[in-house]
Amino acid sequence: MENSEISQVTVTVNGEAYAVEVDNRTSLLDLLRERLGLTGSKKGCDHGQCGACTVLIDGRRANSCLALAVAHDGAAIRTVEGLADGAGLHPLQEAFVRHDAFQCGYCTPGQLCSAAGMLAEAGPSAVTEDLTADPPLTPGEIHERMSGNLCRCGAYVNIVKAIMTVAAPGEGPS
Amino acid sequence: MRAFSYVRAASPAEAVSQYRPGAAYLGGGTNLVDLMRLGVAAPDHIVDVTRATGDSIAESSDGALRIGAGVRNSDLANHPAVRERYPMLARAVLTGASGQIRNMATVGGNLLQRTRCPYFQDVAMPCNKRTPGSGCQATEPGAETGNMAILGHSPSCVATHPSDMAVALTALSARVLAVGPDGDRWVEMPGLHRLPGGRPDLDTVLTPGELITAIELPSPPPGRSTYRKVRERASFAFALISLAAALDVGGDGRVRECRLALGGVAHAPWRAHAAEQALLGLPATRETFAMAAGEELRVARPLPGTEYKVTLARNVIVSVLEELSR
Numbered sequence: 190m191e192n193s194e195i196s197q198v199t200v201t202v203n204g205e206a207y208a209v210e211v212d213n214r215t216s217l218l219d220l221l222r223e224r225l226g227l228t229g230s231k232k233g234c235d236h237g238q239c240g241a242c243t244v245l246i247d248g249r250r251a252n253s254c255l256a257l258a259v260a261h262d263g264a265a266i267r268t269v270e271g272l273a274d275g276a277g278l279h280p281l282q283e284a285f286v287r288h289d290a291f292q293c294g295y296c297t298p299g300q301l302c303s304a305a306g307m308l309a310e311a312g313p314s315a316v317t318e319d320l321t322a323d324p325p326l327t328p329g330e331i332h333e334r335m336s337g338n339l340c341r342c343g344a345y346v347n348i349v350k351a352i353m354t355v356a357a358p359g360e361g362p363s
Numbered sequence: 364m365r366a367f368s369y370v371r372a373a374s375p376a377e378a379v380s381q382y383r384p385g386a387a388y389l390g391g392g393t394n395l396v397d398l399m400r401l402g403v404a405a406p407d408h409i410v411d412v413t414r415a416t417g418d419s420i421a422e423s424s425d426g427a428l429r430i431g432a433g434v435r436n437s438d439l440a441n442h443p444a445v446r447e448r449y450p451m452l453a454r455a456v457l458t459g460a461s462g463q464i465r466n467m468a469t470v471g472g473n474l475l476q477r478t479r480c481p482y483f484q485d486v487a488m489p490c491n492k493r494t495p496g497s498g499c500q501a502t503e504p505g506a507e508t509g510n511m512a513i514l515g516h517s518p519s520c521v522a523t524h525p526s527d528m529a530v531a532l533t534a535l536s537a538r539v540l541a542v543g544p545d546g547d548r549w550v551e552m553p554g555l556h557r558l559p560g561g562r563p564d565l566d567t568v569l570t571p572g573e574l575i576t577a578i579e580l581p582s583p584p585p586g587r588s589t590y591r592k593v594r595e596r597a598s599f600a601f602a603l604i605s606l607a608a609a610l611d612v613g614g615d616g617r618v619r620e621c622r623l624a625l626g627g628v629a630h631a632p633w634r635a636h637a638a639e640q641a642l643l644g645l646p647a648t649r650e651t652f653a654m655a656a657g658e659e660l661r662v663a664r665p666l667p668g669t670e671y672k673v674t675l676a677r678n679v680i681v682s683v684l685e686e687l688s689r
Contacts, residue, residue: 194366213369213409216396236397237464249437249466255396256467258367259409260389289388305464314442315457315598320446337600 196259201228203271211258218242218253221268229269229298233339240338241246243299244268250306250316252337269298272305281305284351292342301339304352307334365405374541375576380550381410382544382572388412389474391435392465394572402486403493416471416576420444426582431537432471432575436528437462445687448583452606454590455531461599471575473528474539474555477566478630479496480522480602481507484557491519501666508668512675513660515629521666522564524556524631525601531590533632534607534624537580553624556631556643563630579617584622586611591679602627604675609630610687612647619643623678623683625660635659638680647688649681656680 199208202225209224218235221227221244230253233241237252244253245267253266272279281304284290291297308326316333317324324330331349340348372378378388389395390413398404415433417649420442428444439445440456459465471660482488482500489498501511501521510524511521529552537552553569588609594600605626611619621642623635638659645651656677663673 191416192419194368196369213367214364214399235400237393237461240461240463243463246466250463251467254465255393255464257369257389257392257396257409260371260392260413303463306466310437310441312437313446313457315454317457320450322455325451333598334462337463353528358483 196262198258198262200261200263201265203267213257213259215258216254217244217246217256217261217266220258221266223251227268227270230302231295231298233296233299235288238339239269239296239299240303241296241299243281243303243338245302245306248306248309250303252299267302267305271300279305279351280355281308284354285348288347288351288354289344290347290351291340291344294340296340296342300335300340303335303338304355307331308352308356310334326353328353329357364397364402365407367407367409369409369411371411371413374413375574376527378410378415379542379544379573381408383408384571384575386410388574390433390469390475391464391467392472393460393468394472394476394633395470398484398605401484401551403477403484412471412574413469416469416574419427428580430470430578430580434470434576436460436465436468436470436473438466439487439528449531449535449580449588451534451588451590451609452528452559452580455527455607458590458592458602458605470528470578473526474532474575475503475567475569476525478522478644479525480511483522486575492522492559492566495562495564506668508626508666509568510601511666512629512663513663513669513672514625514629514633515558516664516666517559517561517563519561520559522559522563522630523567523627524629526632527590527592527602527605527626529556530605530624530632531607532578532580532627533634534588534609534622535580535583537578539575540577540579541569541573541622542576543570549579552633553634561628566630584609584611585620588622589683589687591683593675593679604628604672604679606676606679606683608680608683608687610647610684612688616646617644618647623680625659625680628663628672628676636682637661647684649685652681652684653677655684 231241233239517522525612609622
């Protein structure tokens with residue numbers, strides 16, 4: 190065959206390197222869950238509409254269900270399993286626990302990875318008045334920036350509250 | 364999903380040489396991978412072009428801005444020159460999709476995304492865009508028509524173009540550089556995207572194997588500009604109606620220059636030339652804005668269920684021009 194439908198892919202996930210042979214159709218999400226046993230990232234819609242599969246690819250948040258594993262050969266991936274520092278929770282994880290920012294928890298890994306990526310993103314959003322200045326992260330900004338993550342339980346109020354305490358420590362509700 | 368071979372191209376020339384009938388170029392994959400999963404697209408060969416086209420944005424001495432087709436949507440919206448000089452473009456991109464998708468999607472891929480018409484995306488339904496000659500379910504009685512076209516549609520297809528970014532690029536008179544087997548060419552906007560006519564399977568004027576490698580913006584139009592998008596929820600939804608607008612009002616209160624492009628109304632981003640022409644030299648008032656909107660929408664042909672879009676488009680044009688004239 191001229192071109193193979195199978196490829197060799199090397200990815201670093203949470204600091205650990207993996208070399209795997211994948212069917213080219215394999216999504217990054219399926220690679221993580223089914224091949225590497227990292228089931229923290231969730232498959233919600235498998236169409237990029239719910240955000241449950243959100244991971245950080247080379248530091249930027251992305252929907253792993255829409256990413257072909259073969260197209261991410263050489264990438265550094267961070268999943269929810271890699272957010273905590275050993276036994277110490279990531280500040281976002283602590284805030285989600287403290288502020289009761291979930292009910293069933295299915296969307297939570299995606300919410301956490303999305304929030305971690307979002308906090309590292311500078312620049313305006315669709316609700317920013319002045320496009321030339323980087324705005325402070327108000328609840329309205331967080332609502333807009335987190336719109337790629339759905340929560341069917343409707344825990345949004347506390348998700349925003351939890352993210353606020355990490356985005357602007359001391360300014361949010363205690 | 365159909366099995367496919369995969370190659371990552373390092374240059375436009377390599378990408379074009381790798382193209383063959385049945386192949387597809389892959390950018391960020393946010394639309395193509397979904398369409399492959401739905402069975403709407405079934406390429407047997409994928410040419411990954413994310414490293415083949417430039418991922419930089421450069422300002423030239425004549426005031427133009429050149430954007431590599433591989434630039435991610437989020438990087439385009441966050442670029443200082445776009446935020447300061449082309450606010451309608453920054454806003455258009457920021458209203459599109461979600462933070463995750465904007466991080467993945469490329470500028471070239473954004474232009475070439477397919478319609479989100481529910482009948483196009485459902486392989487159990489007839490669709491002239493997906494399967495030429497099979498019919499158009501959207502024009503059948505009882506069809507879900509709420510987001511279909513009001514301008515420029517044909518009996519073959521009433522779908523709308525989904526991109527926000529393309530609407531701003533159309534108002535800005537951008538042009539795209541396409542590389543193909545027969546060399547390079549520039550394609551003007553409007554003009555890249557087609558109206559459906561009898562060939563709704565063709566979204567653009569690009570020929571098979573042609574690859575968009577860059578987008579060039581001329582100096583921004585004078586005056587103030589913005590992008591407004593009306594949708595069914597506040598974020599992460601496609602436009603019902605959107606408007607990219609620039610307005611320059613002279614000291615005498617009369618319109619010196621105006622740019623208007625509508626999204627959500629047609630098979631292509633809709634440059635509102637008739638409204639632009641009608642406004643020139645007239646006082647920048649609510650009454651003249653309404654008159655100009657009426658000039659553009661005189662040719663609207665709403666379907667049962669899209670009549671609301673004509674009213675909405677008129678109101679958005681008036682409201683946005685009022686905002687820009689304040």
